[in-house]
Amino acid sequence: MRHARPLPASDPALGDLLVEGLEVHAPDGRTILAVDRLQVSAGATLGVQGPSGAGKSTLLHAICGLVPVAAGAVRWGGTDLAALPEAARDAFRRRALGLIFQDVLLLEELSPLDNAAVSAAWAPRAERGAIRARAAELLVRFGVPQSGSVGPLSGGERQRVAAARALARDPAAILADEPTASLDRETADRLVADLLAAARARGRTVIAVSHDPAMMAAMDRVIQVVDGRVRQ
Amino acid sequence: MTPDDLWRALSDPAQDLALTLALLLPAVVLAALALRGQAPWPLARALLLRFRWTNLLFVGLMALSVGLGGALLSQERALRQAAARAADPFDVIVAAPGDEVRVLLATVYLQPAAALPLLGADALRAIQADPRVSLAAPVAFGDSHDGAPVVGTTTAFLDRLAGPPTEGRPWRSASEALAGAHAAVTLGETIVPAHGHGDAAEPEAHTGAGLTVVGRLPETGGPWDRAILVPIETLWALHGLASGHAPQEGERLGPPFDPDYFPGAPAFVLSGERLADAYAIRARHDREGAMAFFPGATLARLHAVLGDVREAMSLMAVLTQALAAAGVLAGLVALARLFARRFALLRAMGAPRRFVLGVVWLYAACLLGAGCLAGLALGWASAGLVSAAVSARMDMAIRASLGWPEIQLAACAFSAASVLALAPALAAYRRAPVEDLRAG
Structure with missing residues (x-):
């Protein structure tokens, strides 16, 4: 039997996240997020709470390099993501971060395994087998079938496929935006338990934006974002 | 060895294959650039399946344009080939001075024409005195039976044109006739x-x-297949003319004809033993009181004039394909937008912009490629149907089939369309993922 090569360590030296003097502006120049200082140790779990429109998602987008920042630094270990051009930020996310969104946006025409292993499509050929193997392993762990269509899956199962998709490359940090928002209590609890167990087992950092008090209670630390400002 | 020598050293099929591959080269290069190092097929397949009915419509549109162009061009080529085939047994035609094309149409294609001036006894004498002429057949027309032309000529010429009868026997008297392969008589x-x-x-x-x-x-594939053939002496007799032979010869049929009793014929078909003879015959009989011409050369001149029409048809075919491709690509831009949030998610996960470009390009190229292939199949199928209809109308066996020109046209269309497919791919490439993610 042929074994997939193990994934290369995603970025063991990623280190802590340190955000300093961060400002994100709207297209009209208005400041929509300002963070004086935020530090998250490698392997810690951080919850981000706050009212709708306060800037939680923008914070998440800024620390994963999806939005350009107007000022400040977003340092993951020695890498200042804010100073990198778009292609380099893409490459960094590809290498080091896993993302989960409230809207799972699965590809309905693909199987759960193909969805979970979708990042293999743009990975170097040598890594594709390992990504698929890990995606399959995660689906087994999360109790989701690998084959068939994703259409008949429940909301919780779909969100677990999305979690497996985020974890399939074994990223050093997982960023989640309202991952339990559309799930019932029981399903949400199971997803949080699965996600945190998988992350903690590998010493991975988790930063989750959520209105879900149960999820926040499971995190090491929780911060508030109000009117674009972080309150620790 | 120069590139020119190398090219000439290739066989015709090898040249056609090389040209086809060269036409496909832009698409291949683009594919290599867009897809290198990535595996976008599962995503492109998802797009193909997601919009399957719209995709089918796009493939159909492209297929129709390629098929229509292919069928038209193959038909035009088959028509030219059939016309040339029909003229093949007519080495040299001698007629009274006038319009070569009119004589060609009347003699080879049996197209009804106003009465042609007749060649008289002087012309007959010259023809019968020419040692290079191995076959000299007067041809007369102007009568008909149930819409089929009744043509007077000699058995020697019918032997050359079609061969011996496949049913029955040659005529033996002036009151007998032969039917062309498809003539509606029993x-x-x-x-x-x-x-x-x-x-x-x-x-x-x-x-x-x-x-x-x-x-x-037997069948010749030309208009003579529908005709009823009779001894030329019979036609002369029907019109109250001399028989072409001295009275003491009785009911003689066929050459030699006696110039003193020769009533005239609108045309003679002449042949020589060798190619050089044909040139000598044409030169000798193209003189005062007669004109001699090669039907093939006259046909070639006609085709040269019609060459502009062919160019126009080719241009129309390319334009139709370009319009169809543009329509399909405009539709693809809209469809790719429906997938924008999923692409945004992939980009958020770190997929390079080039990956999104590759997925959309591959999706578009699959549709356009499938359209071109389906178009070739459609052209192949419709060529047969159109050929049957045109054959019936033109009295010629037209057998259109897709050839290298149609394959090359489709290859050209695919290559051009694959370049144009960069438009929806670039539209997806340029989208900002955050805006699309927030749009949900």
């Missing part, structure tokens, strides 16, 4: 030719002159 049937053709035909003009069909000729 063996043993007695016919009475009408004078003239179509609406102007006079069915009663030759009443009493019944001709019995005694044989059927």
